[in-house]
Amino acid sequence: MSNGGxxxxxxxxxxxxxxxxxxxxxxxxDAARLLPILGAALxxxxxxxxxxxxxxxxxxxxxxxxxFFCWGLLIGVSLxxxxxxxRSASRDDAESDADKWQR
Amino acid sequence: xxxxxxxxxxxxxxxxxxxxxxxxADRLAAAGKxxxxxxxxxxxxxxxxxxxAWTFYGAVGNAARSGLEFVTIYLGPxxxxxxxxxxxxxxxxxxxxxRVTSIADLISSRYGKSNTLAIGVTILAVLGGTPYIxxxxxxxxxxxxxxxxxxxTGLYREGSSVFWVAAGLAVFAILFGTRNLDANERxxxxxxxxxxxxxxxxxxxxAVGIFVVWGIAGGVExxxxxxxxxxxxxxxxxxxxxxxxxxxxxxxxxxxPRMFQVMVVENADEAHLRTAxxxxxxxxxxxxxxxxxxxxxxxxxxxxxxNPDLFVLTVPLxxxxxxxxMLSFIGGFSSATSMVIVTAMALSTMVSNHVVMPIxxxxxxxxxxxxxxxxxxxxxxRRVSIAVIMAxxxxxxxxxxxxxxLASIGLVAFAGISQILPALVGGLFWRGxxxxxxxxxxxxxxxxxxxxxxxxxxxxxLMTDSVLQHGPFGLGxxxxxxxxxxEGMDPMVHAVMWSLSLNTMAxxxxxxxxxxxxxxxxxxxxxxxxxxxxxxxxxxxxSVAQSEDLMIMTQRILGAGPAQEFFQAxxxxxxxxxxxxxxxxxxxxxxxxxxxxxVGAATAHAMIGQIVGGSSVSVEDLLAVADESAQLLEYSxxxxxxxxxxxxxxxxLREANTKLTQISEQKDSFLSQVSHExxxxxxxxxxxxxxxxxxxxxxxxxxxxxxxxxHDEALRLTRLLDDLLDLSVxxxxxxxxxxxxxxxxxxxxxxxSSALAGGSHTLTVRRSIASxxxxxxxxxxxxGQVFINLITNAQKYCDxxxxxxxxxxxxxxxxxxxxxxxxxxxxxxEAQSMVFEKFARIGGDKAGGAGLGLAICREIIQRLGGEITxxxxxGGAAFRVRVPLAYRQAAQ
Numbered sequence: 003m004s005n006g007g008x009x010x011x012x013x014x015x016x017x018x019x020x021x022x023x024x025x026x027x028x029x030x031x032d033a034a035r036l037l038p039i040l041g042a043a044l045x046x047x048x049x050x051x052x053x054x055x056x057x058x059x060x061x062x063x064x065x066x067x068x069x070f071f072c073w074g075l076l077i078g079v080s081l082x083x084x085x086x087x088x089r090s091a092s093r094d095d096a097e098s099d100a101d102k103w104q105r
Numbered sequence: 106x107x108x109x110x111x112x113x114x115x116x117x118x119x120x121x122x123x124x125x126x127x128x129x130a131d132r133l134a135a136a137g138k139x140x141x142x143x144x145x146x147x148x149x150x151x152x153x154x155x156x157x158a159w160t161f162y163g164a165v166g167n168a169a170r171s172g173l174e175f176v177t178i179y180l181g182p183x184x185x186x187x188x189x190x191x192x193x194x195x196x197x198x199x200x201x202x203x204r205v206t207s208i209a210d211l212i213s214s215r216y217g218k219s220n221t222l223a224i225g226v227t228i229l230a231v232l233g234g235t236p237y238i239x240x241x242x243x244x245x246x247x248x249x250x251x252x253x254x255x256x257x258t259g260l261y262r263e264g265s266s267v268f269w270v271a272a273g274l275a276v277f278a279i280l281f282g283t284r285n286l287d288a289n290e291r292x293x294x295x296x297x298x299x300x301x302x303x304x305x306x307x308x309x310x311x312a313v314g315i316f317v318v319w320g321i322a323g324g325v326e327x328x329x330x331x332x333x334x335x336x337x338x339x340x341x342x343x344x345x346x347x348x349x350x351x352x353x354x355x356x357x358x359x360x361x362p363r364m365f366q367v368m369v370v371e372n373a374d375e376a377h378l379r380t381a382x383x384x385x386x387x388x389x390x391x392x393x394x395x396x397x398x399x400x401x402x403x404x405x406x407x408x409x410x411x412n413p414d415l416f417v418l419t420v421p422l423x424x425x426x427x428x429x430x431m432l433s434f435i436g437g438f439s440s441a442t443s444m445v446i447v448t449a450m451a452l453s454t455m456v457s458n459h460v461v462m463p464i465x466x467x468x469x470x471x472x473x474x475x476x477x478x479x480x481x482x483x484x485x486x487r488r489v490s491i492a493v494i495m496a497x498x499x500x501x502x503x504x505x506x507x508x509x510x511l512a513s514i515g516l517v518a519f520a521g522i523s524q525i526l527p528a529l530v531g532g533l534f535w536r537g538x539x540x541x542x543x544x545x546x547x548x549x550x551x552x553x554x555x556x557x558x559x560x561x562x563x564x565x566x567l568m569t570d571s572v573l574q575h576g577p578f579g580l581g582x583x584x585x586x587x588x589x590x591x592e593g594m595d596p597m598v599h600a601v602m603w604s605l606s607l608n609t610m611a612x613x614x615x616x617x618x619x620x621x622x623x624x625x626x627x628x629x630x631x632x633x634x635x636x637x638x639x640x641x642x643x644x645x646x647x648s649v650a651q652s653e654d655l656m657i658m659t660q661r662i663l664g665a666g667p668a669q670e671f672f673q674a675x676x677x678x679x680x681x682x683x684x685x686x687x688x689x690x691x692x693x694x695x696x697x698x699x700x701x702x703x704v705g706a707a708t709a710h711a712m713i714g715q716i717v718g719g720s721s722v723s724v725e726d727l728l729a730v731a732d733e734s735a736q737l738l739e740y741s742x743x744x745x746x747x748x749x750x751x752x753x754x755x756x757x758l759r760e761a762n763t764k765l766t767q768i769s770e771q772k773d774s775f776l777s778q779v780s781h782e783x784x785x786x787x788x789x790x791x792x793x794x795x796x797x798x799x800x801x802x803x804x805x806x807x808x809x810x811x812x813x814x815x816h817d818e819a820l821r822l823t824r825l826l827d828d829l830l831d832l833s834v835x836x837x838x839x840x841x842x843x844x845x846x847x848x849x850x851x852x853x854x855x856x857x858s859s860a861l862a863g864g865s866h867t868l869t870v871r872r873s874i875a876s877x878x879x880x881x882x883x884x885x886x887x888x889g890q891v892f893i894n895l896i897t898n899a900q901k902y903c904d905x906x907x908x909x910x911x912x913x914x915x916x917x918x919x920x921x922x923x924x925x926x927x928x929x930x931x932x933x934x935e936a937q938s939m940v941f942e943k944f945a946r947i948g949g950d951k952a953g954g955a956g957l958g959l960a961i962c963r964e965i966i967q968r969l970g971g972e973i974t975x976x977x978x979x980g981g982a983a984f985r986v987r988v989p990l991a992y993r994q995a996a997q
Contacts, residue, residue: 038188049344059339063329081383
């Protein structure tokens with residue numbers, strides 16, 4: 003996130019910055035919305051693994067590694083999104099974020 | 106070796122610690138120093154009551170049985186949390202803006218504030234919560250039994266210990282959950298205690314995990330090798346169960362009453378979700394990180410047949426690490442207690458707000474100004490419902506035999522509570538969802554859940570094996586675990602699939618077919634479009650509220666001390682001029698929130714509403730008002746019609762009355778006139794007849810004269826009577842007209858000659874014969890009578906020296922107009938309006954007429970369809986007679 007919006011030089015027209023900000027924010031929200039779909043897809047992937055027949059199945063340690071890696075990934079993205087959302091929210095307290103973030 | 110007594114002491118000490126934490130949190134909050142109590146961290150930690158004793162012990166057991174399958178019940182909530190922007194944010198916003206107290210309250214509020222629905226959800230939640238509580242009982246009992254086995258004193262019996270655990274938990278929940286009724290205090294204390302418990306259980310599990318990985322296995326690498334070498338060392342998860350459980354746990358995470366309680370009801374700030382969105386999945390990850398290692402090591406170290414559900418305890422014990430085992434026991438115990446506290450709190454709130462309070466309020470007259478202390482009723486209701494819920498859990502445990510694996514019991518509860526999901530999600534995102542749909546869907550899912558999952562799970566007590574094997578009454582397609590003949594499915598997947606899909610279908614179909622009430626539609630709009638409107642709950646406008654009444658009511662609910670404190674604080678905030686605060690909207694709103702913590706939002710709202718006088722306008726009020734005003738409008742228009750009718754009638758009556766009065770006056774004057782007219786000749790006749798009878802010696806001349814006078818007077822009487830008779834016949838309309846055709850000229854000829862015949866007067870009649878050739882079709886004799894009368898009148902009353910009567914005739918617009926104008930002084934203006942009245946005589950009695958002539962004339966002409974008027978300003982007396990010209994056929 004650019005923090006140019008916090009302290010704008012007086013000569014700069016604010017609309018340009020706000021425009022860019024809200025565009026960025028909307029894409030961020032898009033990402034946040036897509037995150038659960040990504041998560042569901044990642045969780046569904048183990049269903050494609052072969053059934054364990056004899057010794058050629060997927061070892062449990064690999065499965066654990068995969069699951070916990072995906073899990074951590076989702077948490078990380080969610081964390082980044084959370085911080086970004088907080089920064090955006092505190093940046094324009096005056097504006098109703100619910101309205102702006104809707105679209 | 107830790108004995109049972111030590112264990113019990115530790116438990117009691119832990120409980121005291123929790124009470125201390127809750128008490129300290131309350132104190133801090135009351136002192137206004139508890140800002141951190143409302144931090145996102147506390148919120149996130151309080152969410153961890155999702156992890157119960159089932160999670161603590163059962164996850165390891167589940168991992169030991171079926172590998173990574175246990176992780177599904179954590180992945181579901183993770184997905185829900187990271188999609189908070191879609192779902193939870195809306196749920197929390199709705200919950201806050203609608204002042205929801207429980208999930209039953211939310212569902213009921215969405216579907217038109219239907220209490221039926223609230224009761225339904227409450228029953229479902231209680232039944233769904235029952236196996237869950239049984240699960241906590243089982244886990245605590247099992248963990249006790251582990252220590253008991255190692256206890257040399259050996260005074261342990263499982264049956265009685267379950268009972269004592271249940272009773273202890275009930276007492277604990279009652280003490281903790283219904284300590285007081287104040288919304289804010291309760292929340293701070295309990296939430297903080299739960300947060301502490303969640304730290305304890307995470308710490309305990311992590312400690313055991315670290316001990317296992319680094320203490321027993323010797324590091325991560327050897328641990329991984331050990332995992333792969335174990336009997337669960339390969340990925341072997343049933344696809345159906347994997348998907349179903351992820352979905353099921355996600356659904357239950359939202360629908361569970363205790364989750365709803367901490368996630369929505371206790372939410373202090375919507376922004377906390379932002380932190381919880383990543384922090385809670387992280388918590389879940391940490392909780393499950395060491396599950397598989399513990400399971401694998403347990404399978405390795407412990408003898409075959411030992412219960413994998415207790416590996417968390419038995420692994421440290423087997424290594425002689427009693428303190429770790431004790432810590433682990435505390436972890437499990439805290440999982441169970443926090444779950445029981447919050448569940449009991451949530452369920453008892455639902456029961457008391459949706460079942461007990463409506464019944465109790467309906468039995469009390471006067472609602473808001475109830476007599477007696479409401480607090481006792483509410484507290485009693487909550488305590489009794491907690492005891493009953495715990496008793497249910499105990500009996501479920503006894504019925505299910507306590508032998509089933511922990512995880513499967515938890516899943517039964519999940520599947521039960523998930524039946525709310527269609528109504529919940531539909532209510533939040535689909536405006537077309539209706540109350541009927543929600544009721545039908547819930548009922549369908551609920552019954553299917555009972556039939557396919559709950560009853561089969563309780564062993565052979567309530568559902569016999571034959572039903573399970575061959576279906577009820579031998580109907581194979583109704584087998585509880587193979588509906589419609591689809592066999593071979595996992596019973597859990599089977600039950601979840603059928604119950605939730607048929608539930609959703611019934612919900613959608615019934616919603617599509619039914620029609621919502623206006624209140625439902627409005628609530629639907631407010632829920633679905635919660636971000637567009639109604640950010641803040643609507644406020645009171647308490648201009649008419651009576652502070653004293655409010656005070657009395659508040660004392661009854663909160664108790665005298667807190668109520669007075671609250672009112673004084675408010676009064677001071679308002680400026681402190683009076684002892685009681687003004688009923689401003691802000692104050693009323695705070696008061697309502699204060700009360701809602703005790704008796705539920707709906708009841709508190711209703712109570713304040715009764716005192717404030719409903720000045721906060723609800724939809725129902727609006728509807729009622731609209732209805733009423735429509736009725737009023739109708740009524741007033743009816744009234745208007747009636748009043749118009751009445752005024753019309755009154756006017757008619759007035760007119761009739763005036764007419765009657767006039768007629769009566771006319772009759773009176775007529776009678777007096779007639780009697781006067783009759784008396785005058787009668788007096789003469791009597792006088793002269795008396796003279797003739799009593800006087801002797803009358804000369805013949807005198808006799809003749811007197812007789813002539815009597816005769817004249819008799820004639821006059823006869824004429825008068827004739828006239829009267831004639832007039833009355835004419836007036837009554839009983840006259841029969843003798844119609845005939847002739848010209849005006851001949852009628853006038855006859856009238857003039859007969860009027861002037863025998864008269865000594867010198868009236869000259871001027872006529873224009875040419876203009877009199879007008880055809881007439883009328884009663885010629887009657888018309889002639891009128892003309893004669895008019896000519897005679899001129900003869901009698903014309904006071905000119907050489908009286909001249911001019912008769913002129915015209916044809917004006919189909920009417921014959923005949924004017925009789927003499928050259929006398931005419932009729933004085935003040936008498937002109939009277940000339941046609943009966944007995945109206947101008948200028949005294951000189952002509953000896955009765956004054957009926959013109960009255961008769963007017964009657965006759967009216968009968969003939971014409972008109973007779975006096976023409977003023979013609980130089981003398983002038984009368985105009987209009988009669989219709991002869992009809993066309995007469996002219997031809």
